[in-house]
Amino acid sequence: MAQRGEDDLILDDPPLAEDGGRPDDRVDDERHDEDNRLKPEFVRRVREALEDEADDELYDLVEPLHPADVADLVELFDADERSDFAAAVPDLVTSEVVAELNDHVREDMMEALPAGAVAAIVEQLETDDAVQLIEDLDADDQRAILAEVEPEDRIAIESALSYPEETAGRLMNRDFVAVPEHLTVGDLIDMLRDDTGHWGDLSNDFWEVFVVDHKHHPVGTCQLSWILRTPRTIALSDVMKRDQTLIPVTMDQEELGNMFQKYGLISAAVVDDSGRLVGQMTVDDVVHIISEEAGEDVLLLSGAGDGDINEPIREAYSSRVRWLIANLGTAVVASAIIAFFGAAIEQLVALAVLMPIVASIGGNAGTQTMAVAVRAIATNQLTRANTRKILWREMRVAMLNGATVAVLIGIAVGLLFTPMLGAVIAVAMVVNIVIAGLAGVLVPVIFERLDQDPAVASSVFVTMITDSMGFFAFLGLAVASGLVSAG
Structure with missing residues (x-):
């Protein structure tokens, strides 16, 4: 524990729980079992509150849950119960919850919700998650939803949908930070901290900065740790890493996963046919791809199709x-x-x-x-x-x-x-x-x-x-x- 003056910042570690973890990390015994799964008794209480139309009780039961747990709860419901749940506590069916849902369940829910409600969720998601949300819907439903989305987001989603399924172009994240190579480290730090909007809407989540030439072709990358530890006067061209792994927009997701695994990548630039930087792939998305491809191959070997218990x-x-x-x-x-x-x-x-x-x-x-x-x-x-x-x-x-x-x-x-x-x-x-x-x-x-x-x-x-x-x-x-x- 470090303690200073009355007006200084007090740094104090939170007390450990009985199991050695932090209080926030403990499994809630009222809702979860020892394997961190929702207890049948808790699910039954939620279902009863839903059936009795006790919206306040339902909200109190579900609100403390993590979005991933809410998604698990929704997947345990029948199709009609999912629609009733979304209508009863719409504030809890957030974009984070929708992103965690099983593909078949998410598709059913999106078809049940009005286009305006789906559009509101889409606008809260990253482009790759938004594409995943609506790509399996009927063409009419897609058009109705996109008509409700802001023009900038709609253009990005339509651009992603123009690429084949399971390719980097469909899966990539279009929010990234790219800067010209003539900047210094100090210029870059000032740009990242600028809140006037002079540089446009910069991404909030990134691990490295892409350096591009005048044609927007990637010429190098700078990790955030390098930027923070390098003097301000040093040019980016002197500190950036010129050797980088570039991902074509047409690369299949299985090959993409193998590339990240082979080279130990955290993120990588995605380029179009002309070599221009158009997006990035990050390791959190690739982990999902690797898991999905592994499960898919096992199921294909047995001829079981998707092998999803929520599949129609x-x-x-x-x-x-x-x-x-x-x-x-x-x-x-x-x-x-x-x-x-x-x-x-x-x-x-x-x-x-x-x-x-x-x-x-x-x-x-x-x-x-x-x-x-x-x-x-x-x-x-x-x-x-x-x-x-x-x-x-x-x-x-x-x-x-x-x-x-x-x-x-x-x-x-x-x-x-x-x-x-x-x-x-x-x-x-x-x-x-x-x-x-x-x-x-x-x-x-x-x-x-x-x-x-x-x-x-x-x-x-x-x-x-x-x-x-x-x-x-x-x-x-x-x-x-x-x-x-x-x-």
């Missing part, structure tokens, strides 16, 4: 059923192989008992390899330059796994049935696991070479290959070994 039933059905139908078609291939060896199976029932084991282990091995390959492609670790190296690595892993599993299953089957059948299933297991490793790498790579998302349909084709080749290898070896005859 019709959309969830449409996204999932097409892959189930495709899987049905690939399963016919495996069934045809079984039918081809039908006579052999009739001679030795043990073949029918053991076939699923070969296919199942092969399928799991293929899924493991495929998951590794898809992630490596997404993070630019698997490229044209090292495809053969990665393929050979996964083949060696597959051979080791196959040999280990083959020994175990071969001994077990040899003891339960016959040594010859144990040898057959052991060899079939090695063959299928090696093929699974091969397919797990090649199928995603082929999709990527065809400019298709490797996570979309890889699992369907890898499963088909491992099932089909597992049955064929096991039954074919049984016939070739003389355990059964082909006809």
Whole structure:
């Protein structure tokens, strides 16, 4: 504790809570559980207040919550309850709350609110958040909302919407600080502190200043820490960092996330086709992108579409059923192989008992390899330059796994049935696991070479290959070994 005179600033640390944190950091036991999630009892009280139209009680319950918690609360409501909630306590449905909402929930709420109310929220948001708010709405709804927005904000939003979805142009923040390179550090500090509006509306949140030439092309950057620690007389051109990572407006968000992760960026300039500075990307937006892309790839591998519990039933059905139908078609291939060896199976029932084991282990091995390959492609670790190296690595892993599993299953089957059948299933297991490793790498790579998302349909084709080749290898070896005859 530092204490000075009566008129001086008194600096005093707030007392620690019982758990060692600050009082403001403690979880509110009345509203949150130990995992910082809203308690069912609290949600029930809010819902009852909403149903009883007790707006004052509802306001008192919700007002202390953080905007992210209010968004979680809204997502727990049914569609009609969300509209009633927004109408009952409109002051609490702030732009911060809307920005935290799930995409599907936000879209439903925006469609339920009048255009003027949505426009008021849009004007409080950064351009990238405003675009995210209205980009999925119908064209008529978008026009109605934009008509209510201030011209300057409307132009910025329309400009962002002109870029393809999931590109830097759509996602970038248009609020940044750019200065000419002839300034000194002192000039820059005076400009940043100027409140007369001479320099226009400067951004309030930024980590670095972009230095541009007369054509507004970025030529360097200055971190705020450099500016604060450098004498006023030093020219910006002498202190700025000239090497910088520039983001084209057309760059896909997945590549954008990889670039931030690879180079450890905090922010980066976004440039148009002519090289002019038009926006910036910051790490807080990119963290969201990385999380979104990771979850998206996992869901695409399973064919589950968005995988969002708030996704409309019709959309969830449409996204999932097409892959189930495709899987049905690939399963016919495996069934045809079984039918081809039908006579052999009739001679030795043990073949029918053991076939699923070969296919199942092969399928799991293929899924493991495929998951590794898809992630490596997404993070630019698997490229044209090292495809053969990665393929050979996964083949060696597959051979080791196959040999280990083959020994175990071969001994077990040899003891339960016959040594010859144990040898057959052991060899079939090695063959299928090696093929699974091969397919797990090649199928995603082929999709990527065809400019298709490797996570979309890889699992369907890898499963088909491992099932089909597992049955064929096991039954074919049984016939070739003389355990059964082909006809």
